[in-house]
Amino acid sequence: MKFFCESTELADAVLKAAKALPVKKQMPILEGIKFRAEGDKLTVLASDLELSIQKVIKADIKIEGEAVISGRFIADFVKKLNNDTVEINVNDNKMTIAYEDNKVTLQCLNADEYPPILMFDEEKGLEIKGKELKDMIEKVIFCAATDDSRPIYKGCNIEAGDGTVTAVALNGVRLGYHKKEIELNGKSLNFIAPSRSLSEAAKLIDNPEDIVEIILQKNNVQFNLGGTKIISRLIDGKYIDYKKIVPSEYSVEVTADKKQLEEAIERATLILREEKSDIIKLEIKEKVIEITSKSELGNIKETVTAGIKGKDLIIAFNAKFLIDMLRNIDDEYIKLYFINSTSPCVIKPVEGDEYLYLILPMKIAA
Amino acid sequence: MKFFCESTELADAVLKAAKALPVKKQMPILEGIKFRAEGDKLTVLASDLELSIQKVIKADIKIEGEAVISGRFIADFVKKLNNDTVEINVNDNKMTIAYEDNKVTLQCLNADEYPPILMFDEEKGLEIKGKELKDMIEKVIFCAATDDSRPIYKGCNIEAGDGTVTAVALNGVRLGYHKKEIELNGKSLNFIAPSRSLSEAAKLIDNPEDIVEIILQKNNVQFNLGGTKIISRLIDGKYIDYKKIVPSEYSVEVTADKKQLEEAIERATLILREEKSDIIKLEIKEKVIEITSKSELGNIKETVTAGIKGKDLIIAFNAKFLIDMLRNIDDEYIKLYFINSTSPCVIKPVEGDEYLYLILPMKIAA
Numbered sequence: 001m002k003f004f005c006e007s008t009e010l011a012d013a014v015l016k017a018a019k020a021l022p023v024k025k026q027m028p029i030l031e032g033i034k035f036r037a038e039g040d041k042l043t044v045l046a047s048d049l050e051l052s053i054q055k056v057i058k059a060d061i062k063i064e065g066e067a068v069i070s071g072r073f074i075a076d077f078v079k080k081l082n083n084d085t086v087e088i089n090v091n092d093n094k095m096t097i098a099y100e101d102n103k104v105t106l107q108c109l110n111a112d113e114y115p116p117i118l119m120f121d122e123e124k125g126l127e128i129k130g131k132e133l134k135d136m137i138e139k140v141i142f143c144a145a146t147d148d149s150r151p152i153y154k155g156c157n158i159e160a161g162d163g164t165v166t167a168v169a170l171n172g173v174r175l176g177y178h179k180k181e182i183e184l185n186g187k188s189l190n191f192i193a194p195s196r197s198l199s200e201a202a203k204l205i206d207n208p209e210d211i212v213e214i215i216l217q218k219n220n221v222q223f224n225l226g227g228t229k230i231i232s233r234l235i236d237g238k239y240i241d242y243k244k245i246v247p248s249e250y251s252v253e254v255t256a257d258k259k260q261l262e263e264a265i266e267r268a269t270l271i272l273r274e275e276k277s278d279i280i281k282l283e284i285k286e287k288v289i290e291i292t293s294k295s296e297l298g299n300i301k302e303t304v305t306a307g308i309k310g311k312d313l314i315i316a317f318n319a320k321f322l323i324d325m326l327r328n329i330d331d332e333y334i335k336l337y338f339i340n341s342t343s344p345c346v347i348k349p350v351e352g353d354e355y356l357y358l359i360l361p362m363k364i365a366a
Numbered sequence: 367m368k369f370f371c372e373s374t375e376l377a378d379a380v381l382k383a384a385k386a387l388p389v390k391k392q393m394p395i396l397e398g399i400k401f402r403a404e405g406d407k408l409t410v411l412a413s414d415l416e417l418s419i420q421k422v423i424k425a426d427i428k429i430e431g432e433a434v435i436s437g438r439f440i441a442d443f444v445k446k447l448n449n450d451t452v453e454i455n456v457n458d459n460k461m462t463i464a465y466e467d468n469k470v471t472l473q474c475l476n477a478d479e480y481p482p483i484l485m486f487d488e489e490k491g492l493e494i495k496g497k498e499l500k501d502m503i504e505k506v507i508f509c510a511a512t513d514d515s516r517p518i519y520k521g522c523n524i525e526a527g528d529g530t531v532t533a534v535a536l537n538g539v540r541l542g543y544h545k546k547e548i549e550l551n552g553k554s555l556n557f558i559a560p561s562r563s564l565s566e567a568a569k570l571i572d573n574p575e576d577i578v579e580i581i582l583q584k585n586n587v588q589f590n591l592g593g594t595k596i597i598s599r600l601i602d603g604k605y606i607d608y609k610k611i612v613p614s615e616y617s618v619e620v621t622a623d624k625k626q627l628e629e630a631i632e633r634a635t636l637i638l639r640e641e642k643s644d645i646i647k648l649e650i651k652e653k654v655i656e657i658t659s660k661s662e663l664g665n666i667k668e669t670v671t672a673g674i675k676g677k678d679l680i681i682a683f684n685a686k687f688l689i690d691m692l693r694n695i696d697d698e699y700i701k702l703y704f705i706n707s708t709s710p711c712v713i714k715p716v717e718g719d720e721y722l723y724l725i726l727p728m729k730i731a732a
Contacts, residue, residue, distance in 0.1 A: 073639060073663055080633045081633075104664060267443065270439060271439065297472060298470060300468070301470075
């Protein structure tokens, strides 16, 4: 293998692919990034078998071929290159990268050991504006589980069709839902992908105006973003019927200033810094939400004025989960709905139904 | 104790004092920040007994008194306050902070246990522009030891008099020296302070145009920066005669582009990412410095063109130490001086003698 390419393009491709390098220990070959030189294109690929990312760039190819080299090294290395042409040569299982008057020689991994990664090339998929997809994913993904509890809790459900796209993520304690009215190119789809894969896909949308193409095939979903392809295994099974989890009737409706509420809860958690749990208590009464927290250090009482409809209520939450939700809301005012101190709280916009967050309360110590 | 003050001023004072909170476990009372309300002033103080920082702000004091409360909590808390007046009240060993419609109640520590911290109030000291002091400290302090090897290695020597100020820090392997011609107010001084104390003092110089007053007394040095006073214990003993360490004659003189050299060394270290030592080899020969490094991953050869006077030389260094020095040099070109592969390398400006760095070489594996 021998080719010349621009260092900035090489850096961009390597750094994008590197996002799919395994986070946990995997087969040693997957620690590598794979280069394939063919025609006038260089393909740069990394994978942890669940998530694979590939970017194709232009290259002046003298000898076609394939090589795999240490992913972490090459990712660090390309960041430090100056803007210039680099020459890459593979011989005797050694890769030489020549740049300016300098040269690095690397031991290659065995390219034959690299597992085949299937990418869809021709298929025409559903098209969606990068900005919309990125926004939806980022605003629900934090509700997915990060531990190994139930596989379905680690996923995010995306459903598109009839001019509507919805994204949902949930675990046993909280749920995030977003909906957008978007012009779609007549296609529809419905899949559950691991939250890590979607999160990396969202991060790779550099230009929010770009169109992302989504292709579903067998157990995989592929996102095409210009020259970058992201493919992820899907999570098997039927998604949880989240509509059944969301109560349809409430006994208390609160309208609050989002920023005031968020800041008050943030301050209330400070006293819990040395505690194991982040439990705060909300007391909803005439015209105010009183937020209290206590620990060995002392106690905090925050008062947020609010519009209240319904009876008084005392309810407790994990403050961290509540803050996560509030941080992901851009509205100035929000509505909070309650039933009683043991039923979920639901957060929605004052108008419309673009988003919905649900959080289970915690037991209040007697 | 009872007083009113502005939350922004309180936050500034608490966050400045908090820099002196103990880094390692100490007497429990020192985990607290001490408030003293007296006359129309609130004094906020923290100390780890070696370093103490105190800031005085205006306050509307209703009842004078003293209180000590958890430093880490109050530092986090004041960051989250909105711009407003706060009311602080101490009663029954409980501090209440009221802000807007909110209230935090904190368990106080026992103020009587707080050790007496001496600050000099009246003394007139040496005056130096904040910018100059900050710059000198930051450019040598990284050469001091951070481990517990020899106490003197953990210090930095500052000497001022006759219109010249010098700062020196060194450990067994490297030395940093800076000198500035500065108009002084007729005073002179010479002291060795712990590098942590000087580093915190440098960071607290917000406004580089401000004048810093330095006062020496017994075993302490005090820096006055407006309403902030920083006092540090000195390190006993005579400083190392660093002039004796710096060779007076050299056999090789190299003139190099600082940025090119720094970038080349940075790239060369990348291949060492999984190695324990950061050893790189410099080969100085006709018109170039060749920098090489190798590990199991492969090897890198970087070539930097340079002006060379003297014989060829091969010498090895800890790359990290060399990079630290280069990063702290603002000049476009520098001079490097060598004797042989076992003697120290000295880095100086092309003209003048504003700074000098010295680094010991490493043994080259046969």
